[in-house]
Amino acid sequence: MPHSLETILSCLCLNILAVVMFCAAKAESDEDGDLVERTKRGARDAFDALVEKYYKKIYNLAYRFVGDTEEANDLAQEIFAAAYQNLKKFRGDAKFSTWLFQIATNRGKNRFKYLKRRGYFVNKGLADNGDDRETQQRSVPDVSTNPETMLASKQIQKIVQDAINELDPDHKEIVILRDIEGFSYEEIAQLLNLPEGTTKSRLHRARMVLKEKLKRVLS
C-alpha cells in the first residue's frame, strides 16, 4: 500500500511539473505573440522587447557561423532587420523564436557560403596564424591529459571554431544548433524542415568530421 501511494505521489508530481512547464512555455509564446502583434500594428517598443530577448543568442549563433566579431555583428543586425521587415508575413503557425532562428540559420548559412566562396576563411586563417602551422600545433596543450581544463582554454576554443569553419554548411548548421545553441532534435527538425532521423544522422556525421579534425590538431 505505501509503495502504491509513493507511485501515485510521484506521478502526481510529474504531472504538476509537466503542467507548470507547459504553462511556462505557453506564457512565453503568448508573450512573444503579443509583442509580435503589437509590432505589426507599428509599436517599435514591442519589437525592441523582442530584440532585447533574443539578440545575445542570435549574435552568438551568427558568430559561430562566420567566426568573426565584425561579420557576426553585421549578420546579427541583418537577421533582425529581415525579421522586422518580414514580420507581417509571420502568421503565428510556429513560435516566434522558431521563426526567428529559421531566418538566422538561413542567413547565417548563406553568409557562410558567401564568405567561403570568396576565400574569407582561408585568408583569415593565414592572417590569424601568422607563424607556420607546425609551431602552433606544438604549442597546443594535450587535451587527453586533462580535457575539462584544456577545453576551456582560449587556444582550444579558437581551434574548435576553426574546425567548425571548415565544415560544410549543412554539417555546420546542425552542429551549431544542437551542440552550441542547445536546441532539441524536434526543434532542429522544425527549423531545418528535416525529418528528426535525418537530423540525428547528420549531426552524427558532422561530429565525426569534427572529431577527425580536432584529433589531427590536438593529439
Next chain:
Amino acid sequence: MNECERISNLFWELQEQQLGSNTERIVKEHLHNCTCCREDLKWYGITVKALINLDSVAPPEDFLAQLRSRIYSSPTPSSYLQYFKNLLASSPYMPLPVGVSALALIVVLGFVVYNNAPNPVTPHTTTVQSSLDSVVRSSALASSTSGSTGHKQSDKGGADRFLARGLESTSSNPSGPLTSYAMSAPRPLGESVTGRPLPTVADIIGADNLTVESRSTKSAVESLKKMLPNIEGRLVHERSQDGIDETILAVLIPSTSYSRLTTELIKHGTVAAGAGSGALPPTRSTTDNDSVVLYIRFVNSH
C-alpha cells in the same frame, strides 16, 4: 562494413544514452577489446564536450543602438521599389547556380533584343558610312537641282519613277535612313508586328539602282561577278556601251546581302544611289520578301 564501422555509427546513441541494453552490452564489449574504437569514442566525447564548452560570445555594447538606427532609419518595405531593393541586397548571397542562370537569362534576352532591334552601324563600317553619307548628300543635291527633269523622264519608264521616289525620300530626310541603316545588313523583308511588310534598305534609301564611278570599270565588274556566288546572288542582265565605257549589271541578291555587295562596290570607287536615267533597262526593279534586283551602272571616274 566491418564491426568497427558499425560500432562507430552507434557513438551518437551511446553518447546520448539511447542504446538498448542488449546493443549497449555488445558495443561495450567491442570497445573493451578494440583500442582503436576506444580511442575514437574518447575523441568523439572530447569533440562534443569541446562544442558544448564553447564560450558564449557577447555582442558589442552598441549593438542595440546600431540595430535600432539600421531598422528604424530605413523605410518600411511597402513599395515595389523597396521590394526589388531588398531582392538585390540579398543577391550577394545567392548560390552559384542562380548566378549562372541569371547570366544565361541576360545573354538570351540580349540576343533577342539584338535580333529585334534595327541593325546598328558597326565600327568596321564607319568609314563606309561616311562615304555613303557624302554620296547621299550629293544625290540629294542632284535630285533637288534636276528634280523636274527627273520626273518628266520618269513618265517614260517605271525604273525612273522608282529612282525619283528613292531620291525624294533620301533628300527629304538626309540624315534619317542612312544614319540608322547605312552599310549594315538590311532588314529582311517580311511581316512586321502589325502585319504590314517591312521595307528593305533598298526601298528606304532608293538604292535599288546604284552607280559606281571607278577608275577601272572592268575590274570592278569582274570583282562583282566573282563575289555574286559568295552572297548567293546571280547576274540577271548585263549591258555594255563600249563607246562611253559604261557597263550596266542587273543582279538578283538576297536582301540580307545588300551590305556586303555595297561594301565590295565601295572598294572600287564612289557609289551613288541611282543607276542613271538614260542607262536604265525597260524592266522595273523588283523586290520581294527574300531578294532584291539591283541595277548597277559602272562608269569611268576620270
